[in-house]
Structure formats: structure tokens, C-alpha cells
Amino acid sequence: METIAKQITGAGLGERVVSEAQLSRLLDGTPQRRYNLVNRALHRGDLVRLRRGRYLLASAVEQGKMHPFVLAQALLPGSYISMETALSFHGWIPESTPITLSVTPHRRRETLDIPKFGQFKYYPLALNKGWFLEQVDRESHAGQSFLIAQPLRALLDIFCLRKRDYPGLSSLTEGMRIDADELAAISHDDMEKMRPVYQHKRMDTFISAMQRELLP
Structure with missing residues (x-):
């Protein structure tokens, strides 16, 4: 047998x-x-x-044949990679992140410790229905796919989760060490597309403050 x-x-x-x-x-x-x-x-x-x-x-x-991002999706289907993990993947922050951070469509947070793969954390966010995958792309590794936030989406998800107001350009470039050129490449249309995503008015205010500083 x-x-x-x-x-x-x-x-x-x-x-x-x-x-x-x-x-x-x-x-x-x-x-x-x-x-x-x-x-x-x-x-x-x-x-x-x-x-x-x-x-x-x-x-x-x-044999290390499973990419952590692919594993993150398989552990909690429907989630997508975001926040510092996605920013690192896109080269927006210089350091790699030891924890794989994802946004979940479910209501509760989850933390999973998987030997030889590390820690996986899933966070629910206050998002409007139908906008969960706005500026989220499908990438692939060795024939297996995963969902990952574009840089702007990943950045906004961080501040949505932490319930923080826009901290100013210097905090992004010095505190988070995001390259100023990357931020300058964000278009007005990209930011406008993110307005309907989040439920809280604070995020709409955040986007407006970011536009005023980046797109004078």
C-alpha cells in the first residue's frame, strides 16, 4: 500500500x-x-x-520548497500580504521582516508559529465591502501564487491598523526609512483610488494630508 x-x-x-x-x-x-x-x-x-x-x-x-508568502495564503485563504512585509518585498524599506504580516477578511486577529517558517500574523482592518483587494496584486513563486499589497496600499494598511494620523514626510523617510523617490512616484490617481477602501474618516483625512505634502 x-x-x-x-x-x-x-x-x-x-x-x-x-x-x-x-x-x-x-x-x-x-x-x-x-x-x-x-x-x-x-x-x-x-x-x-x-x-x-x-x-x-x-x-x-x-528542502525549503515552500515560500513563506505562499504558505501565508494557504494557512488563511482569502488573506493578502501587506504592511512592512509587502514594503520590504517591493524594496520600499531596506530591511527584511522576520514576521509575515497579512490582512485577513475575517474579524479576529490570528498568530501562527510554524517551525522552520517563522511567525505569521493576520490582522482584520475596517474596510468597506467590495474594496478588500484594491491595489492588491497576484504574484507567483515556483508556480504557486500569492496576493500582495502594492506599496501605497501596504503603507496605508499600516496606519489604518495602528489608528495613526499622517505623520509627515520626514517620519516616513527617516522613521520608516522609505526612499523619498518612491513616495514621489505615487500619483494623485493612485491615492484617489484608495479613498473608498477604508471605513474610517481618519484614513480619508490621512490621504488628503499625504496628497498636500507629496503633490503640492
Whole structure:
């Protein structure tokens, strides 16, 4: 009888996060039999449980074949990479971020610690319905995709989460170490597109203050 690892690999899922639903389609028999097979694979070290209902082959973990951003999406489908993590990805801030930060469409915060991958944090924001993915792009790594905020969206998400007013250009360039040229490249249209995204009036005021300083 083939092992779970071979069945997962044979189905083309060897380097992907596998859900309970996918395992139920791959493994014949009753739910109890499937439960026993999964537990045996976990005890043998063939399979790693990332969180309830989400698994990854140990070989994919050991060989580093899963990009953290792809993993972040698989752990909480519907979320997108944002804030300092996205700014680092786009080269807007000089340092990499040890924690993968995402915005979740759900109502509560979540923090997941995944061995060999690090910490994943998911934050809900006060967003208007239908605008969740404004200025969010789909990127890919080794054939697997993830959603990530464009730089302006990532920056605004930070201040939405922290409930802070616009701090001024010097705070962005000196405090956050964002290159002034990157900020200067933001267009009026890009900022206008972000006005309907956030529920709180404070973010509309934030965008207006940012426009006055960047686009005199």
C-alpha cells in the first residue's frame, strides 16, 4: 500500500499545503481510517501539521520548497500580504521582516508559529465591502501564487491598523526609512483610488494630508 507521502506526491501536491478536503479525496475508506493514516504519517515524520486541517509533506519543509508568502495564503485563504512585509518585498524599506504580516477578511486577529517558517500574523482592518483587494496584486513563486499589497496600499494598511494620523514626510523617510523617490512616484490617481477602501474618516483625512505634502 502506498504511503500518504507517495499519494500526495503522485497527485502533484508534494510541494503544496494539503487540506482535509484534499486528503479525503486522495485516501480511500472511512473518516476513521483516514484519521489513522494521517496520524501515522505525522508520527513517522512524513507529514507536518501546520494548523488544524492544513498539512505539508516533511520533505517540502526540509528542502525549503515552500515560500513563506505562499504558505501565508494557504494557512488563511482569502488573506493578502501587506504592511512592512509587502514594503520590504517591493524594496520600499531596506530591511527584511522576520514576521509575515497579512490582512485577513475575517474579524479576529490570528498568530501562527510554524517551525522552520517563522511567525505569521493576520490582522482584520475596517474596510468597506467590495474594496478588500484594491491595489492588491497576484504574484507567483515556483508556480504557486500569492496576493500582495502594492506599496501605497501596504503603507496605508499600516496606519489604518495602528489608528495613526499622517505623520509627515520626514517620519516616513527617516522613521520608516522609505526612499523619498518612491513616495514621489505615487500619483494623485493612485491615492484617489484608495479613498473608498477604508471605513474610517481618519484614513480619508490621512490621504488628503499625504496628497498636500507629496503633490503640492
